[in-house]
Amino acid sequence: MAAEAWGILHLSDLHFGPYLQQTESHGEWANIPGAFPHHYRLVQGMEFHAALLLKEYKGRILAAITGDMTTAGEPSAYEIINNYIRGRTYVRGLAKAGLGLSDEKVPFFHVPGNHDYWHSAGWPVSKWNYKSRFEIYRKYFPEPLPEVYPVVLNGTSVTIYTLDSNVIGRHRLPFQLDNMLGNGEVGDAQLADMQTRHQALVQASEAGTGVPAGYSHAGSLKVLLLHHHLALPSEVDEKKIAQRLLVLKDAAKVKAMISDYGIHMVLCGHQHFPHMLYDLEVGDNRHKVFYACAGSATQVKCDQNSFFFYEFAPRGTDQLVLTPTRYVRNITSNSYAFKAEVCDPIVIRLR
């Protein structure tokens, strides 16, 4: 019997505010032009499909969230988003909302976005007894950055690489203009740290110690998560400087790392519309690199809200048929419901 298909749920740019916004008439960011948080109706629309996927692929699904968890990085916003992602939070009365990834034991991987710590110090962080927004982020999302995670899902080995593309702290000003503009940077120190972690995992896999039973790095699907972009979507006007600014400053170095490690998929966020490339050029890699930006599932005022699900059907011992499904909700529709669009499949060769 053929092995069952399994999947990755890819959400990004949830941009939560300090409340489950618009479940009540107030919300401090709701009416500030340009500072748009999530919309609860969109949260519900996303959650409807996510819950179906988590049920259908129970025990065979992992989740990736690629940054901009919050719009302004306040402790209350992190409290809400963290509870929402990992568990289920009360909205009012007995009504609950939440993905419940921890409750459902869904492996969950994440990276920060520029909105998660868009400036480094000073007011109003000190009033909350934190030194920086990064410190607030780390309280709720303390997992190491960068990191490499060996996972076995439905008999398939998966390796998740996580990078922080918001290298900040090299400037004297608390407001990090480079970071706020949004192009992002990974930095040499982090790439060197990743190299150490990658090599340690390769050695542990070869020795068969310190990795999950049945895990093989060489035979694994390798997925990189980061918030910022390695490439422009094909449909944008390259002359638009605003779009060019959104490509990571050290994209070439990250692409070289992708090539060296044999990474098959790159998942990102940041742009608030969905886009995919089936064959991102990353150097002399022998396999195609699939690249996708999930867009924002839940922020208001996007032209299009979106998220992705990737289904992997094993073929033989060393291939996966990847079928992406794009969930979209157009602002022109009067509904907050998302529509599922199944995209063309692609074959990924694991070795």
Ligand SMILES: [Fe+2]
């Ligand atoms: Fe965003």
Ligand SMILES: [Fe+2]
């Ligand atoms: Fe962003």
